[in-house]
Amino acid sequence: MSEQIRILLVDDQQLIRVGFRLVLESEPDLVVVGEAADGASAVAEATRLRPDVILMDVRMPGVDGIAATERIVTATPTAKVIVLTTFDLDEYAFGAIQAGASGFLLKDAQRQELTGAVRAVHGGDAILAPRVTRRILDHVASRLxxxxxxxxxxxxxxxxxxxxxxxxxxxxxxxxxxxxxxxxxxxxxxxxxxxxxxxxxxxxxxxxxxxxxxxxxxxx
Structure with missing residues (x-):
């Protein structure tokens, strides 16, 4: 079996973390090595665990996903961050992208989209769903x-x-x-x-x- 992709889950909602874990660990090449419920814990866990890919929520108590992404990308550049977003959080997601995330994924993504995103980012690609890209860039176009x-x-x-x-x-x-x-x-x-x-x-x-x-x- 090929080397497993090590994943850190970051979301303040436990049920979302549980759901993602179940989907990810049903794949033989994916393993969840840790979880965090806020940005500060995410930074600490990323430093400690050195995961390959981090699924990062944006709105969390204390240190949010944008600040956490920026700190992680600086301190652990080998870790790739995928921002978890919904359409009403586009501005926040764009901020995380600017902070160094490797892409964004809708929270209601299908199983294949989630696992495919993790593999793509780990392989050096980026996740840019066209409909989400357009929505985010439309929202901030006047500032570009x-x-x-x-x-x-x-x-x-x-x-x-x-x-x-x-x-x-x-x-x-x-x-x-x-x-x-x-x-x-x-x-x-x-x-x-x-x-x-x-x-x-x-x-x-x-x-x-x-x-x-x-x-x-x-x-x-």
Whole structure:
């Protein structure tokens, strides 16, 4: 059996943690190594347990998920954070993304979505459900400067890389980008890696934020 992905669950509602644990541990390659009911405990447990992936609630007593994510990403950079959100918490979720989370997931996600998200983030990808991406960016669009100071991070991209960058900004998966641009998925993955390096993005989510800040994507 392949090495298990170690997961930390963070949510102030015990029933939600129990539900996620049951789903995750039904998979042979996933194991829940710890739980936390607030942000402060999450930071402590992340430091102690060094999990691979953290499922992070946003609204919690004391230290919230945004502050906790920022502290964890700084102190334990190998841990990938997936923010748990609902449509009415978009602004909070976006704050957590800016703090360094690797994606966001709806709390009512289906079993396959949850397990797939954990595996994708652990593998270095990011979780960007298009409908949630659009909702969050719509909500904060007025705060995203389209011409910030400094050089455009996409200035050094090739024409093809720019196409991939813009597709990423719309929340498309590698498979969807491949279909749209008539490329193989392995080729798209290579382009994505080059785009991240050239624009200075820490991950796919950060690349989306940069794309919208610099006007390389529209919210039509």
């Amino acid at each position: 400067p389209h011409t910030p100071a400094g050089s455009d991070p996409a200035a050094h991209l090739t024409e093809r890389e720019l196409e991939v960058f813009e597709a990423m900004a719309r929340g498309l998966t590698n498979a969807e980008i491949a279909q749209q641009l008539f490329l193989g998925e392995s080729t798209v993955k290579t382009h994505v890696g080059r785009v991240l390096a050239k624009v200075g993005a820490r991950d796919r989510v950060h690349a989306v934020i940069l794309a919208h800040r610099w006007g390389h994507a529209t919210l039509d």
